[in-house]
Structures are given as C-alpha cells and as structure tokens.
Amino acid sequence: MTYDLYYWPAIQGRGEYVRLVLEAAGVSYRDVARLDVSQGGGVEAMFAHMRGDEGPQRPLAPPFLVDGDVLIAQTAVIVSYLGERHDLAPLEERDRLFARTIAATTADFVAEAHDTHHPVGVALYYEDQRDEALRRAEGFRNERVAKYLSWYEALLGGNPSGPEHLVGDRLSYADLGLFQTVAGLGYAFPRRMKSLMPAFPMVARLCEQVAMVERVAAYLASDRRIAFNEDGIFRHYRELDDE
Amino acid sequence: MTYDLYYWPAIQGRGEYVRLVLEAAGVSYRDVARLDVSQGGGVEAMFAHMRGDEGPQRPLAPPFLVDGDVLIAQTAVIVSYLGERHDLAPLEERDRLFARTIAATTADFVAEAHDTHHPVGVALYYEDQRDEALRRAEGFRNERVAKYLSWYEALLGGNPSGPEHLVGDRLSYADLGLFQTVAGLGYAFPRRMKSLMPAFPMVARLCEQVAMVERVAAYLASDRRIAFNEDGIFRHYRELDDE
Incomplete structure (x- = not known):
C-alpha cells in the first residue's frame, strides 16, 4: 500500500507536516507533484483532483492525501489519520x-x-x-x-x-x-x-x-x-x- | 450523560457550530459559561480549564467540550466527535x-x-x-x-x-x-x-x-x-x- 500525498512541490509549507508523519512512520508514499509527469506526477495531477476530475470528493486546497478510495484534506485531519494508523498517536x-x-x-x-x-x-x-x-x-x-x-x-x-x-x-x-x-x-x-x-x-x-x-x-x-x-x-x- | 460546552457566553462565534450539533442531536448539554456561578457556571469556570486548574489537558482557547474525562478543543474536532457519536455523520x-x-x-x-x-x-x-x-x-x-x-x-x-x-x-x-x-x-x-x-x-x-x-x-x-x-x-x- 502506497499513500499519495499532493502538495506544492517546491516548498515545505503545510505539506511538510504530512511528510514528517509519513517519514517517521516509515511507510511508502509518493509525493505526487514532485514526480515527473511521465510517472503520473506534476502539479497538473494535483489540480486534476482539485477540479473534481478524479471524483466528487475534491479538496479545496493542498495538502491532501489519497489512500485507495479515501481522499482527505486539511493538515490536522491528515496527520491524525496517518498517526492513528501507524503507531504515531497515543493509545488511550x-x-x-x-x-x-x-x-x-x-x-x-x-x-x-x-x-x-x-x-x-x-x-x-x-x-x-x-x-x-x-x-x-x-x-x-x-x-x-x-x-x-x-x-x-x-x-x-x-x-x-x-x-x-x-x-x-x-x-x-x-x-x-x-x-x-x-x-x-x-x-x-x-x-x-x-x-x-x-x-x-x-x-x-x-x-x-x-x-x-x-x-x-x-x-x-x-x-x-x-x-x-x-x-x-x-x-x-x-x-x-x-x- | 451531559456534555459541558465552554464558550464565550454572549456571542455565537465558533461555539455556535458546536451548539448546533448538540441541538440537532437532541442531547443533553450545559452551556457552562452562560450558567450562573451558583450552578458552577460563568466565564471563570472556563478560565479555570484554560489555566490547567481542572487537569493537564487544557485548551488554548474556547470552544472546548468536556465529556467525562475527555476534553477536546477546536471546533472541527468537537463537531466531528459529536456528529460521529450521535448520528450526525455519514456512515461509510x-x-x-x-x-x-x-x-x-x-x-x-x-x-x-x-x-x-x-x-x-x-x-x-x-x-x-x-x-x-x-x-x-x-x-x-x-x-x-x-x-x-x-x-x-x-x-x-x-x-x-x-x-x-x-x-x-x-x-x-x-x-x-x-x-x-x-x-x-x-x-x-x-x-x-x-x-x-x-x-x-x-x-x-x-x-x-x-x-x-x-x-x-x-x-x-x-x-x-x-x-x-x-x-x-x-x-x-x-x-x-x-x-
């Protein structure tokens, strides 16, 4: 299973909060907008989601995360989703x-x-x-x-x-x-x-x-x-x- | 079970998003800062939580919700917590x-x-x-x-x-x-x-x-x-x- 993170490719910004959780969890992910267009990457792939071309659950803005048929946006929502699934959250x-x-x-x-x-x-x-x-x-x-x-x-x-x-x-x-x-x-x-x-x-x-x-x-x-x-x-x- | 909502008593503000979910769910709640001091209410009761007098898990700012030993703050976190527990959230x-x-x-x-x-x-x-x-x-x-x-x-x-x-x-x-x-x-x-x-x-x-x-x-x-x-x-x- 590989997560797809979508964020502006040339800045840390809000996307960095998500990158840090993915990296600390040691899970596989693609930083899609930083990939080559030939690999399905680039900012156009990000804009396609934002326009709704990839499905009705579109984000208003990056960062957003695609996990199979799940799309979630908003830094705080994404990091809690990932943290709770990958042992980077409290237990109780x-x-x-x-x-x-x-x-x-x-x-x-x-x-x-x-x-x-x-x-x-x-x-x-x-x-x-x-x-x-x-x-x-x-x-x-x-x-x-x-x-x-x-x-x-x-x-x-x-x-x-x-x-x-x-x-x-x-x-x-x-x-x-x-x-x-x-x-x-x-x-x-x-x-x-x-x-x-x-x-x-x-x-x-x-x-x-x-x-x-x-x-x-x-x-x-x-x-x-x-x-x-x-x-x-x-x-x-x-x-x-x-x- | 009664929820305790803490928010500024004289405005809708961000607290109103929580009030609407509580009201639409038809659950019992106290709007604590709007209650009389004799009932444990008033803004001082709110400040006590913010100072950490009521426990180490303190909020930075209202609105916040106390549900037994759970304290959560931030409008978006509170409304999802309540909505998911009271049939005001999607099922899937x-x-x-x-x-x-x-x-x-x-x-x-x-x-x-x-x-x-x-x-x-x-x-x-x-x-x-x-x-x-x-x-x-x-x-x-x-x-x-x-x-x-x-x-x-x-x-x-x-x-x-x-x-x-x-x-x-x-x-x-x-x-x-x-x-x-x-x-x-x-x-x-x-x-x-x-x-x-x-x-x-x-x-x-x-x-x-x-x-x-x-x-x-x-x-x-x-x-x-x-x-x-x-x-x-x-x-x-x-x-x-x-x-």
Missing part, C-alpha cells in the same frame, strides 16, 4: 482525541505565522502588503508566539507520562507538528526565537529529541527535505523579525 | 473522513471571515485596524467567499447520494457548519451575499432545509440562540460590505 482514546486537539491548534498557529507576511490576502504579493505585515508581525512576535509556546510547555509539564511528549507516552504526530513549527519559526524569526526559547526548555528539549529520531534524522538529511524559502509558510523577511 | 468510513475534511475547511473559512475585521491582530480593536480591514474585506468579499461557496456547490452537485447533503445521505455536522457559515456571512455581508447566492442554488437550498430540521428550527426560535452581534466572528460593518 482520551489522549487520541487530545492529540487531535493539539494538531488543530498547531494548524491555527501555522496560519497565524503565514498571515504575518500575508495579512491582507493570499492573492497579493508580500511586497504589496508590507505595511500591514509589519503591524501584524509585531503582534505575532510579541504576543502570539509566546502564548502558543506557553501552552505547549504547560502540556509537556503536565503530561502524566512525562515531559518527553505532548500527550501520551510515545512519539506522536502532535510532537512532530510542534517540532516542525518551532523549526519554521526559527527560520522566519531567528532573533525573536533566540530570545524566547530559553523560557520554554521542555519545548526546546522535545524539538531536539524529535530531530534525533532515527527516521526523522534520516529524512532531514535527505534531499527529500526541501529547504525553507520565501515561497513557503515560514518566510524570513528581516524587517518582520526583532528581538 | 471514507465519507466520515471526508466530513472531517469539510469541517476543517469550514473552520478555515470562518477564520478568514473573522480576519476581515481583525487583519492585524486579535489584541487590537476593530477601530484600530480599520484601514487594513477595508483591504482585507475587499479580497474576502470579491474572491474568497465565491471560492469557498463554489467548492461546497461542487460537493453538493457531485454527491452520489444527491445534492441534499455535502457528503453521505443524511444530515451531518458538515451540513450544519455550512448552514451556520452562510447565515453568518448573510449577517456580516448582506449586500455581497445577496448578489452572490443566486450562483449557488444547491448551497442555498441546503441552508433552507437545515433551518427547517425540527430540532434546528426549535433551537433557532429559542432564547438559547444568541443574536449575531459585533462582538462575534461574523460582524456587520457597513464599510466592509459591498455588492
């Missing part, structure tokens, strides 16, 4: 549900990170909304990042199984999502994150541990891991960052 | 997963509607970000609303069980979410919605049908249904609307 039902809560909250955090460079709209270039971005990034940097990180830190500190994981006693897709978000913020807002992170030692420790998970480490060192860049969700614009 | 697994996709996409749509009046940040008043709001609302009104509505219309048109439901052959939480979103947009952007809706007849028909579901109709006519207002997610500011 209440913890499984709370992991879904965490993933959906992380998706909100990511959307807020995105909107620092696109506060007016996705149809416009960053350069056409820079003034608004300066205002939005200030609030994100000075209030929102710490609000979210404090929440993750509290979850780690309160986890009855110990501060190694956000929920439950094993690596889950919730942990992978926090790792990716902190990595992205470190790229986009290096000055701010450098001054903030000492206040969140358990978050920092979790991120270090995730990066050392064998399959994750192998993935990060591979050419499957696209570098952060200014077409993605986490973008480094010097003027939006500050200590 | 692939359809159940697609309903989750729809609910998460609707949550994005709602976040975009919110950001029309708060494009810079939630910590500021609307009046302090009105210039940015004028720009953001224009793009939302002219591009985003039609993009989302076209997607729902395509799902209805493509549903093998017929255009009465977004997915599957019965009323689901996905349908309830679309109803609430169109109602909110009709309140916030009456001119724009009046000119747009004729292009989406299946969406319009679904919303009419949902409003006539017996339990939904009873709820909408009750004093449990809070009126839309300018503290909620969907706000009517004349200057943000246009045909």
